[in-house]
Amino acid sequence: MNPCFFYLLPSLLLIGFAFQSFGEAYETKPLACVLVEEIGGGGSSIPRTIRQTPVELHLIDPLNLIPEAPITSSPETLHLHVTDPSGKLLSPRLSSCEVTYLLPQEVPLAWVRSLTEEKRSPRALGHPWYSLSVKDDASGNTVSAVLGPQGEEDDKLTVFLAVYSTSATLYARLGDPLYVPCGFWRGQQFRSAIEWRHRALGDGKVLYAYDGRLDRIEEIFPGYEMNFSTLQSQGNASLLVDKVAVSDHGTFLCTIYLPYIRAQRDMQLEVTALPTVTFLPNPLFARPNEEITLSCEASHFHPLEISVELLRRLPGDSQFSVLPGVSLSTHTLNKDGTFSLTASLSIIASPEHHGARYFCRVRHISVPEGVTRSNTLHVAGVAGLSLEDGMYLFAVALALYGSLTFLHRKFKLVIGIHESKKDE
Template sequence: MSSANSVRKKCMFSDLRHCVVHFRSILFTRSESESESEIARNKRLQTKHKMASMEFTLLFGLSVLICGFQASKDASQRKSGRIPCSTGSTRQTDHLVADNIPHVMKDKSWLVLSASDEEHNDLEGVKFILKDSSLNPVRFLKNDADRLICTITLNFTDNIQIIWPSLQNDENTNQWFSAVIRHPDGNFQVTIYMSEVTERASVEEHKLQQHKFLDADTHHVTAVYILSTNTPLIQSTLKKDVLLDCSFSLDHQVDVTVTWLFQGKGRKKIKLLTYNGARKTIQYHSEHVTVHEEDLLNGNASILLRDVALENQGVYTCSVSAAGLYGDQNVHLEIWESPVVSLNVESLLLEEGQEEKILCSASHYYPLDVNIEWLQEDQDKLLVPSIVQNTFFSGHIYNSDGTYSLIGFFMFRASLQDNGITFTCRVEHPSLASPIRRRVQITVIESKRWRLEEWLILTVVILSLILFVTFVHIWRGRLSNKEACVKSTTLTLCSTSGSYRLFQVVGKLRAGINFH
């Protein structure tokens, strides 16, 4: 409105052409500003559309990712309930031989932790589907199921009467299986005793079922007895207390018998202790082991081995008997002592040409598998360290505690080119997660002592000077004392050509004698 008024005022005082031009310029400015605002509005709309499209793409991708993750999780959960097992090879038993029925077990089988058969129809081989029971073997099998090492065997109990209250079958018609499962990293080992869930059958039908087991694809079993250890392999140092783990679980209350045995390398088995569950008594056969009766009543048969020594390493067997079922777990005890590494020097300041022995000692290690290696590294550390040649070893030194020691050394002659190098002693041993390294820094300076060659040259020069001075002295003596004589009352000494001659003055002696 103000711009229109200004135009009118200018038209009143200017010609018509000037008013028209000025009015057109105002209209053009307005149209430009309106077009620019429309372009900006379009850009904002395009930006909003792009943002919306990006949000939709992102949400769609996240939904696909979540669905895929859930699907993979479900698949992994299904796979985690499947444990691949082996069932041994051709074998025969007494009663099967009598019946002329060979027992050939299939090589491939599966232990399935699920009650649904349809979920595992894709599995090839014999399937053992664990039904629900009061025991919970899943706690051992839920992790690393595809890495577990499993072996399933058929237990024949014709000559052993097993009365198991939780089973509804007749005592002689139950098929018994045992699954031994080991973790590849030695985290645990568990034995699961299982009975097949079947309808009542006669003894003759039961024998036929045992034979049909060879060709059956699916067996529904229930876990009735679990024996496990979380320490199938123990590596301990000397003079420590070690807990040997052994636990058992039963689906009903029953008195058990626990026996611990020990077998050292190259020795017979000896009994360490025996627990009688019916009498609630513990009989010790070794003073180095202890067990608590309260723990035994709660299914914990672990023992504590005190103050271990080298003679204590070997195989310990935990045997548990319950209502005719016998199970055992082996615990291997190994003694590992890490080496103590030391050097005779940590740094060396040598003169050029000086020789020094550099020594590395690995002491109090066990077992014997130790390796000492000397490496040389340049000052710039640009090249790969090289192995020092001509390294000598002392041989394994036997210590009083049964451990060993070893010394590796070499002789080093310093040169100026070796200034700043580093020698590294690297020690490897099975008890070490990584090698032990000890370093020696070398500094070489110019020699301030005279070498043998320099001493020889100096000696020759000094001897030459002495000979020269002697020669000059003799020569001058010959010139000055060529005819000189030294006379006395009884003797006359003359020097001719540098030599003295003694003359006896006979006349004067005679005259003297006559005078007296």
């Protein structure tokens, strides 16, 4: 056997594994999608309706090494054969696929206008174009792509632009910095523009706008930046938020513009702020059968939804009981956009409840394990002094002794000065 064969064997195996992996990527079954169209509405009296057409997306092997699977779906299904040079549609776990028709057109924005200033659109714009949105349910990755014609056949398409993010929902603590991910693939098209918007409760604003052709920042909102070191080399258009505020709660939209086409990813941001919990009175002392009010305040939390409970554990008992009749105040809106709430309950300090432990338990999305504060009820004259009673009285006596000593020294000093003046 030729000795050169042994030197070539590792390379041959590597090539074989590469072709096997390549083939597996294209042997997956077609991606099931839905084409969403708005139809009707030709007159004011005719309502618009939504029509959904089943679509099967067939990924084309660009090297023609893998034969296409036979079509077995119903005749009503629209079949689109797509070449994906971006590689973003090759995951076998993609789902939640939606397709819409796209009309390529100019965009009258200052940071996009330079992309089409020649006013000469390519011939391919006369063929059908589509917007595609897919999600990887396992990882949460989402992809938006623009599909355009490849040749003269309307069902043969290729990816012209892909915009992707690692998650559709982000969580951030109030006051922390934030990285909002957004990547893009644009092939050989170097004319591009980037726009970041924020939308919440019907209001929207531009956070960042960059004209890539002119290399010029057109809009920038204080506290938001982009990392230009990885923008061109890696297609990284992620947004950097200096310090998260409650006003950032809502939807971030990353839009990438190419001449006449665009793709967008939206990410929902949930801003959370941990509640500060205060349970009063502390310490919990009362006379026999005295009525006292327990007050538990949860302050500076976000978002609004919160649960506050008061519980009790009697001496010698290992079980907790939820106390009924708790009164909740209305939510107070703080200057920083967070909320505060107080739960209160009046109890009778009966002697048999001496040593009972009272708890305030707060549940909020910012603290999955919850926050608990507790106080022990001490009823005067019951069962003598406990260790906690003794420690408390000792601390009071020590503070009183220190105060009296300080006043005594001050008094002696004043008397001494007064007598010295009389002697003079």
